[in-house]
Amino acid sequence: MNPVIQKVTDRIIARSSKSRAIYLERLEQARQQGPHRGVLSCGNLAHGFAACSASDKADLRSLTKANIGIISSYNDMLSAHQPYQTYPDIIKKAVNEIGSVAQFAGGVPAMCDGVTQGQPGMELSLLSRDIIAMSAAVGLSHNMFDGGLMLGICDKIVPGLLMAALSFGHLPFVFVPAGPMPSGIPNKEKARVRQLYAEGKVGKEELLEAEAASYHSAGTCTFYGTANSNQLVVEMMGLHLPGSSFVNPNTPLRDELTKAAARQVTRLTALGNDYLPIGKLVDAKAIVNGIVGLLATGGSTNHTMHLIAVARSAGFIVNWDDFAELSDATPLLTRIYPNGQADINHFQYAGGMAYLMRTLLDAGLLHEDVQTIAGPGLRRYTQVPVLQDGKLVWVDGPEQSSDDDVLTSVDKPFKAHGGLQVLSGNVGRSVMKTSSLRPGTEIVKAPAVVFHSQHELDAAFKAGELDKDCVVVVRFQGPKACGMPELHKLTPPLGVLQDKGFKVALVTDGRMSGASGKVPAAIHVTPEALDGGNIARINNGDMLLVDGESGKLEVLVDAKEFAARPVAVADMAPNLYGMGREMFGAMRQQLTGAEQGACSLFITEEHLHG
Structure with a gap:
């Protein structure tokens, strides 16, 4: 193991010893009450399954079948979230086929920084992360569920969903991506037209044409911003199925991965033999792996707040000095716009997550001995999902990048430093x-x-x-x-x-x-x-x-x-007013500083230390 990576990990563990112990104690108290439907009164339970089919009602009454809560950020205005429209039916069918039940537990808001950029609504963007966490908690609070599926992609949504999941840390959760849109016009061309517009050399119609050719269909924006950084970090932490982050929407492989995620979470519940609550999966090693993945790819600086808030939600205290030391030890391995001209699809074609994981693991820059939703050990994530005769299987991923200008090895990095200072x-x-x-x-x-x-x-x-x-x-x-x-x-x-x-x-x-x-x-x-x-x-x-x-x-x-x-x-x-901002005044005043996660929720030192 790289000594700097190990040193920072050990320091986080030592710094967080008391707060992590309190978190795990609370997790264990919650676990001992399950399966949770067993503590509901007859009236509670009847309300909880009133709209279910007769067979689902019977399964939920028995208390022996898993019930999976679906939390979704679906809306059809935002391209990244529009594919989630069909996911609940896909998930419910897949879960029913293996004898369990899935219910749509709740939706969370999903705003787009791309739409609100430079507008008053952007002032609600960061605040929305905590609202998303609280909204997901409301959906899960009915005490009906043995595990959860989190459907989210973009900037504040995934961190908010992850904070909520960790607040229900005694349950297993699998995060379910929807994938990036196919490539549009080159990012270099889009940036060129934007700058020409700023100089007054082209008009609004030319600018709109370029933007529309870039953001052109369902799926995540293809540049390497916070949305795609979210997906990469979550997979690095072992919360996605291997290789599932950057498969395009509305493809047979994407649908089979969604079904597999639904089946997998049922195997991780306390009703089976492979119980893996998210609060134990997300440990200091998993958090450091997420940060290293972010740094190795020049990912979004928004995660210098989000990952701190996520870590504190699991009882860990991370600061910017940790990021800086990890960055010193982590080489830059990708050139994805804005750190280059390629987009996330080019990264996927060059070898994607499987090759990135392989070269980082081989160099001792990631903790291999971690739990993941796919089983023990991060080496599992050097495999890629493929369809063989219509069935989903995982095969060994590439041992070399197919495009060294987009994705390189630790031996030949673009920069020795991870790109964050x-x-x-x-x-x-x-x-x-x-x-x-x-x-x-x-x-x-x-x-x-x-x-x-x-x-x-x-x-x-x-x-x-x-x-x-x-x-x-x-x-x-x-x-x-x-x-x-x-x-x-x-x-x-x-x-x-x-x-x-x-x-x-x-x-x-x-x-x-x-x-x-x-x-x-x-x-x-x-x-x-x-x-x-x-x-x-x-x-x-x-x-x-x-x-x-x-x-x-x-x-x-x-x-x-x-x-x-x-x-x-x-x-x-x-x-302080307009576009709904007047409703968020009290919340703004509760926000911590940026280095403490810019959070209004429960991550104060007083909470962590009981």
Whole structure:
């Protein structure tokens, strides 16, 4: 085992010893009450199966057959979730065929950052993760289920579903993907048209045509943003069936994988001999495996919050220093847009998860001795699913990549470093995605230009006020200020400035999209401006150092003067209402800092330590 990976894992285990013990004790208390339908009154149980068929009623009355709860993020507006429309019927039939029952337990909201980008609704995006977790918990709270199937894909949905599942950690859960849409126009062409639009060289009709040719059918967006990072991380953690993450929707293989997932969760319930609750499957090794997979592929920086919140949901305390050390030890093995021109389908064709798992396992960069929903040991995930004579089987995956420009080996990495840097200094702590940066752009020292919203920056860009070397500071975008919206809308104008030859960087207490990375961006700055963080003390013209190599984020002014400056204030009133935002005010105030997972739920130290 790589000594750094082992050291970080051991440190997480030691740091979390008390909180993990409390979590496991609560898990065991819940397990001892099952099967849970046995504690329901006759009236409770009758309500729970009233709409079932006669045979399902008989099975549920017997208390000897598994009942699987389905939680789904289906809606037909969002391409990634539209395929889930048919899944409940597929799942119920597959479960019935092996003598068990499945019920649709509940739906969860699923919003799309791509639709809300730059709009007021984006301020609900991060908050939706905790709403999704709570919504799933409501669906599972009826005490009718022996296990669950989680149907979710995109940005906040999978982390929210995973947090909910861990709150019911005494039950087994299998996560069920729906797959990416087929490739559209090349990502490089889409990015080119976006930048031309930002420069005023093409109109809205040309831009819309390019976007529609990229996002063109059912399935996940094909770039390597948070949605596809979710799928990769969940498979790395052993919560998907091997090789199931990136099979396209509406294909025979996709349907057979869904049926197999439904059958598999029934085998893991406490009613059988292979009981595997998710709270025990997701241990420190599984969490570290997920982080390593993320870093090896240059995945979404949103997971520097999501995986921390997920870990705390299982009683583990993870911080950004863990991410940084793991990144130092993990080579970058993929070139998927925005870290390259290929899309997730090209990654799949090059060898996909099976080859990625193989090269990381062979190099000792993943913990092999873990539990998975497919059985003990992560080596099982070097196999790929195929149909042979109409039947689903797994065969050994490739031993070499078929496209070294998209997916390479640990012996020949694209970069020795995993593409994530933690920055710290007198501004605070932040993270930077370095995997997508062009050589020579990692370090920027330039005067600050300060804004209190992305819209102010957009106006200044259009007025030509940013045609210079500068570090753009966009503050009051943190969790408590306005829900920490993604600021991906800033990428095209800042990219234009960079292409003009200016040295430019971004510093913000907000987020950037998983599809960002061209411009050096110190994001998730904590403490945030609204909490009195030093980002609120930066003035226009201050010399700022953003150093993605040595990990520095500093205002180069006299320390005493900087400390004596008043903290800037901003009028947040316009962010507190409209598009439903007024209903989330109390929730915003409960959000922890970015490094603590930006969570409003139950992951405080007090909860973890009882």
